[in-house]
Amino acid sequence: MQQLVNTLLGGLTLGMVYAAFALALVMIWRSTRIVNFAQAPMAMVTTFIALRIIEAGHSYWLGFAAALLAGLLLGALVERVLVRPVEGKAEINAVILTLGLFIVLHALASVVFGNRYRSFPAAFGIRGMEVGDMTIALTGFGIFTILAVLAVMGLLVLLFRFTDLGLRMRASAYNQEVARLLGVRVGHMLTLGWALASLVGSLAGLLIAGGSLVHPGYMDAVVVYGFVAAVLGGLDSPAGAVVGGLLLGVSLSLVSGYVGSELVALAALAILMVVLLLRPQGLFAQARERRV
Amino acid sequence: MTRLGRLLRSHLVVAALGVVMIVLVLSSVNDFRAVQLTQMAYLGIAAGGLTILTGLNGQISLGHGALMAIGAYTTALLLQDDEPALPLLVILVVATAVTLAVGALIGIAAARLHGPYLAGATLALAVAVPGIALYFGDALGGEQGLRVRVPDAPGWVLDAAYFVTGQDLTPSKYVAYLGWFTLVVAYVALANLSRSRVGRRWRAVRDDDVAAEVAGIGLGRARVSAFVVSAAAAGAAGFVMATSVRLAAPSGFSLTLSLTLLTAVVLGGLGSLTGALVGAALLTFLPGVVTDAGVGAGLDDIRAAELAPLVYGVVMVAVILLAPSGLVGSLRSVWLRHRTTVKGETP
């Protein structure tokens, strides 16, 4: 009983992080029709920036804020300098470009920050809560993780639904030509979209690092899980990404606890293939057919 | 028919030249260089297969490292005893065939996906496959992998090698010859395929799938066949890798390997076998040069070792932004332009 509860709770917390990561992928996909495979190393780099600041003796929160800001800037920079030239070209070019960026950031982080495994602190305590005579795996940091991701989602909904800026961003993503005719500066909106997505990715990086070990490759598996979660939700739907992330987190945690931790990635692959081949529009998408 | 014959003959001539080159080079280098050249051979074989898939057929695969793992593990399973049950060449064929079969299965699923979806799915494949070796640890050796016992070269091979090169054949060189002859055979086959009707179909599907379908080309069949061919090359590469590294372990088939192969293909120029070989050469020999430069510039060894991937990555991004046809492709177009201006007309 306790094992099941704790495995589920662990999966839920992890699922929240996958959800945030999937959300970042979806935001970029909606605006530029590109899957950003470099999302994971981008988040890794910003997490290392936070670690540098914390190790220099500053507070956890200063590092946290700096990482988010760095994510925002990095996203904008990548869109402006690297992605802009391949937008609208053959889709294979964008895929190779983001993978090239993946390799660059990885190597750069190893050169600058070193290739060691290092522990990354967690805020709000890492002791599980006691319920009766049972300890459940919901730590202060776990609760913070869940709340942080929920808050970001809420803010994004507010931005896209209720602000003029959000409306313009949605217009640019929906139809660039029409948006341009309506006077929207599409280029700026796309840059902003990448920047916000990269910020959400950085948040996911910080949350998954808390109370664990970080090294330049620590996010590599997450790009796979984030992608699977996003596809599970239909790749086009932010809400779908969130549900997909949670479902995936819980399923993978169950696989790890009851079957074997070495099969986690294989389970993710199986889920991905089943969804892609049987229900390519995702679990919750609108009825329209979609080419995968 | 005569055209096909001519084609075959021209590739065979190049291949024969290649064999002479290989013998000349391998007989003049030391054992350590031979080991490095073997690495270049297996990267070259796998990159050759991948360049056909990505360059000619437009399908991207980040899972070729996983396919190499299948070839390598098949080889390792057949080379567990001191006296292997099968001759080495038969094992090469078996490893290629097993990978081909697995590739067909993956290809059928992959044929329905495109672009980023295919990239994501094969990425998941690359990350997931090492887990299989861990789960079936009893049969597949788990984390430490399966050791590969390469049998000694048969007497007639030793005699022949001595006759041609005037040197004794060391085990490392034996494997190097094995790898490079495999590469020659694989490249002749790939070159002939890509010039044949099958190759034209692959290109047609890449350029415009609707038009290709209208012209009566089965999209699925063309995509699956391209995947199968490139999987077979990856299987052969896995065989060479296993015999050279003498080990098939999950850590050898990480995501990095798959990305490395893609790098080789992009560096050389999508769709060009020469390019794939150039890419493989860069991946094999550049790290030493770059790392030394890094150490010279005052970095410690460990950080300097990361400079090589940094260079590949930067070049990869630059190639996509500036010269999408890759290094070899760009050089060729510069040369063609030059020739055109000299002649004053297109041939």
Add this chain to the structure above:
Amino acid sequence: MRTRHRRLAGAVSILTSLLLVAACGAGGRSDDDGDGDGGSASDVGVTADSIKIGGTFPLTGVAAPGYSEIPTGAQAYFDWVNDNGGVYGRSIDFEVKDDGYDPTKTSSLTNELVLQDQVFATVGSLGTPTHSAVVDFLNDEEVPDLFVSSGSLQWGDDPEARPMTFGWQPDYEIEGKIIGQYVAEEMPDAKVGLFLQDDDFGEDAELGVRQYLDEQIVDVQRYTSGNTDIGPQIAGLQASKPDIVLAFTTPSYTALAQLVSLKLGFAPQWYVSNVGSDPALVGSLLEQFSEGAVPGDASALNGVMSSEYIPGIDAQDNAWVQLWQQVWDAHGAKGELTNYRIYGMSWAYTFVQALQAAGEDLTREGLVDALEEVGSSLEGPNLAPYRYSDDSHLGISGLQLVQLENGVGEPLTDVLVTDIGDAEIATDDSGQADDGPPDGGIPDVDAVD
């Protein structure tokens, strides 16, 4: 087009015939070439004034915390010896390669050491999964493969199959046997859980533990090195409610296991294998995780049981530790003396002893023969004697169980010695634990002949 190809073909045939002519001059190959150069081949890496050796270690990656310090300790001791005139006038040149605990990399780096750098021997190469990838290659090439930094049985249980390979530390099976017997005797009713690294490290230990505790074991969980999410495994252990968990883990995973247990409120008695129980290192890892919520100093592992087979940094009064401190002060790199550096110095000391025993005419074969002949009587920092002989290349034969208190190991038992298989466990009476280092800190072993 046609003519070009014809010209190519012509070139090829000319080249080929030239080559054939050249080759014919070389005559036939003689079959018994290999035997003649056996003597000179064994001198690879040795000159009148130097000996080149090498080893592979994880300087990066998940196994690097702690283990990356081992070669720095060995290097400091070699420098100490070189400063005092070396061995028979030869200085020791130690080439360290970083394999990141990745067996595939170990394989290519060992190739490089043997074929490119032409080392005389590999010494201290670290890790079970990593070194098992190259052990056969080293034996095929007849390169002495000494003092593998790992307790797997492969390094010495079958000298016939691997004549060049020697272990150094107590193997994991005897460690498993000794803690197994202790638990069976002292806590006969305890339910036992095992937390194991999923390779020979865990497997060998389980072999030893099960000799005594087969009935008492209620659950076995394994982790994959590299996957840092071990929550589900610890939750699985917790579900079977063990009273004591025997962990055969590397330091990073000891820290992760402590951390996740805290999260889950799981508090059994822990036994952590010697290789994963350095209190200072685990403590520093835990401190950073938790921003001070867990005591970050050596007290993080208070109450945890472990074992020792050489004197460690906590025994400041020990003459060996004082020697190591002197060596580190004189030749150390950055940082303090740690248990991992002491470990490296200790096998470096044994290696110097082996070189002395092999005599002035140093050959690969001579080194192996010398170790087999005098290895079991070598006196060094080891608490129990080595087992080196014609029949076994396994290292130290025993250890002492301790309980950690503020970084200090309080002895729970005497030094206990045994061997693999069903050999009995006995109290050591060799007096190995009581000897001190020679003056000047350089061993003086007579050459055998």
